[in-house]
Amino acid sequence: MSDTIEKIKCLIIGSGPAGYTAAIYAARADMKPVMYTGMEPGGQLTTTTEVDNFPGYPEGIDGPTMMVQLQQQAERFGTEVRIGMATAVEFSKEKGGWHKVTVDGNKEIHAQTVIISTGATAKYLGLPSEQKLRGGGVSACAVCDGFFYKNQDVAIVGAGDTAAEEATYLANICKSVTMLVRKDAMRASKAMQHRVENTPNLKVLFNTEVDEVIGDQVVEGLRMVNNFTGEKSEIAITGLFIAIGHKPNTDIFKGQLDMDDTGYLITAGKTTKTNLPGVFAAGDVQDKEYRQAITAAGTGCMAALDAERYLATLE
Numbered sequence: 633m634s635d636t637i638e639k640i641k642c643l644i645i646g647s648g649p650a651g652y653t654a655a656i657y658a659a660r661a662d663m664k665p666v667m668y669t670g671m672e673p674g675g676q677l678t679t680t681t682e683v684d685n686f687p688g689y690p691e692g693i694d695g696p697t698m699m700v701q702l703q704q705q706a707e708r709f710g711t712e713v714r715i716g717m718a719t720a721v722e723f724s725k726e727k728g729g730w731h732k733v734t735v736d737g738n739k740e741i742h743a744q745t746v747i748i749s750t751g752a753t754a755k756y757l758g759l760p761s762e763q764k765l766r767g768g769g770v771s772a773c774a775v776c777d778g779f780f781y782k783n784q785d786v787a788i789v790g791a792g793d794t795a796a797e798e799a800t801y802l803a804n805i806c807k808s809v810t811m812l813v814r815k816d817a818m819r820a821s822k823a824m825q826h827r828v829e830n831t832p833n834l835k836v837l838f839n840t841e842v843d844e845v846i847g848d849q850v851v852e853g854l855r856m857v858n859n860f861t862g863e864k865s866e867i868a869i870t871g872l873f874i875a876i877g878h879k880p881n882t883d884i885f886k887g888q889l890d891m892d893d894t895g896y897l898i899t900a901g902k903t904t905k906t907n908l909p910g911v912f913a914a915g916d917v918q919d920k921e922y923r924q925a926i927t928a929a930g931t932g933c934m935a936a937l938d939a940e941r942y943l944a945t946l947e
Contacts, residue, residue, distance in 0.1 A: 637740045637741070637742055638739070638740070638741045638742070639741075639742045639743075640664065640665075640742070641663045641664055641665070641743070641744050641745065641943065642658045642663040642664065642665040642743065642745045642746075642747065642943075643665070643666055643667075643668075643733060643741060643743035643745070643746045643747070644658070644665050644666070644667040644668070644746075644747045645667075645670070645718045645747070645748050645749065646668070646669070646670045646748065646749040646750035646915075646917070647672075647673050647703070647749070648699070648749060648915060648916075648928060649702065649925045649928040650749035650914040650915025650916070650917075650928040650929060650932035651669075651747070651749035651914070651932060652667075652699070652702035652703060652705070652706045652929075652932065653914075653929040653930075653932030653933050653936075654749060654914055654932035654939075655667050655706035655713075656702075656705055656706050656936075657932070657933050657936030657937060657940075658711070658936040658939060659710045661940045663745070663936075663940060663943065664710060665710075665712070665747075666711075666714065666743075667706070667712065667714065668714050668716045668717065668718055669713065669715055669716070670717050670718075670750060670881075671717055673699070673703075673715065682694055682695075682777075683698055683776075683925065684779060685924070685925075685926070686925050686926055698925075714735075716735045716736050716739075717736060718733050718734070718735055718750075718884060719735065719736060719737045720733070720734040720737075721733050721734070721746075721884055721888065723746070723888050723889070723908050723911055724908070724909075724910070725908060725909075726909070727909040727910070727945075727946075728744075728909075728910075728946050729909070730742040730743065731743050731744070731745075731911060733746065744946070745910045745912070745939040746910065746911045746912070747912045747932075747936065747939060748882075748889075748897065748906075748911070748913045748914070749913075749914045749915045749917060749932060749935070750880075750882065751880075751915055751916045751928075752879060752880040752896070752916040752917060752923070753878060753879050754772035754877075754878050755772075755876045755878060755879060756772065756874055756876075757874060757876070759842060761844045761846070761847075762842070762845050762872070762874075764845075765845050765847055768850045768851060769845075769850045769851025769870060769871050769872060770845060770851060770871075770874065771871065771872070771873050771874070772873070772875070772878075773923070774788065774798035774799075774801055776924070778798075778802050778805055778806070779805065780871070781802070781805070781806050781870055781871040782805050782806065783806065783807050784806055784807055784869075785808045785810075785867070785870065786802055786809055786869050786870065786873065787809070787810040787812060787867065787869050787871070787872050787873070788802060788810070788811050788872075788874075788875055789811075789812045789842060789872070789874050789875060790811075790876050790877075791820065792820050792875075792877070793819075793820045793821055793824050794877070795811070795818075795875035795876070796818065796820040796824035796825065796827065796828050799811045799828060799831075799834055800827050800834065802873065803831045803833050803834045806833075806871075808835070809833060809834045809835070810835050810837060810854075810869070811828065811834060811836045811837065812837055812840045812842065812856065813836060813837065813838050813839075814839070814840070814841055814859065815838070816838050816839055816860075817838070818836075837856065839859050839860040840856050840857070840858055840859070841857055841859055842854060842855075842856060842857075842872075843855040843856055843857040843864055845872055850870070851870055851871060852869075853866055853867060853868045853869055854866065854869050854872060878920065878923070879895065880894065880895045880897070880916070880917050880918075880920075881917060882896070882897055882917060883895075888908070889906050889907060889908065889913075890907040894920065897913040897917050897918040899912075899913050903934065903938055904918070904931055904934045904935040904938050905938055909942065910939075910942055912935040912938050912939055913935070914928065914932045914934065914935035915932060916928060918931070
């Protein structure tokens with residue numbers, strides 16, 4: 633452990649739309665924020681090729697470029713962006729207490745306020761062909777990327793409410809949607825199942841899993857396997873959407889911050905306040921409903937304002 637302990641007003645853990653927006657607001661409020669980017673600087677958007685639904689970009693923008701611009705904007709106002717990962721935390725339970733955060737296992741930082749924007753990681757199937765074509769037709773967000781497959785044939789993997797909702801969303805804009813359900817029934821609510829059943833261009837295949845995603849540079853088809861009979865079959869598609877859930881990146885906060893059964897941080901009412909004073913959460917780490925770049929940015933703004941108001945009560 634480093635001998636020197638750095639003391640700061642505002643520490644932001646994690647980058648991405650939530651973290652960078654929090655940094656912009658915190659820096660403009662003279663909170664002199666320090667941000668640690670985590671292992672994936674820029675977050676999930678760095679794996680997205682085209683962002684068409686973020687306001688202010690009439691021609692669209694690719695995810696990595698957008699994240700670079702957000703970082704530059706945060707740095708312009710004085711945010712110190714550092715490459716590194718929070719590896720342990722010891723949050724104070726007292727108002728006005730110092731929150732201890734260890735970075736990369738050897739540097740200790742004491743912060744008056746901490747904004748957590750570590751995001752959530754989409755779950756994938758783990759097939760080499762799927763990983764190779766991420767960004768080339770394989771996506772974990774139908775609402776983000778469905779538009780690019782207008783009037784095309786696509787497939788979606790999943791069986792819960794989110795999968796059913798995304799499947800019907802895709803059916804509104806795509807020519808056909810094939811839904812792959814691993815078991816012999818869906819987990820989705822009855823209302824969502826009825827919606828799926830009543831969508832004419834949406835076909836559900838039960839006891840079916842992805843054997844391989846076909847395509848070299850982009851998705852061209854799907855080889856499926858019936859896990860009951862072992863029979864394999866192929867369909868021609870241009871897009872494959874994975875809707876099997878997300879895992880919030882909150883492991884190091886367990887036992888200190890309130891979270892739900894899945895691990896999403898719980899915030900109070902319409903604020904970004906966690907159960908501990910001076911600790912705030914923004915973006916997908918506390919939002920399992922919307923999971924959009926624009927909503928993450930909005931809660932990043934809220935977190936910085938909440939942190940600023942908290943600091944004002946200490947003076």
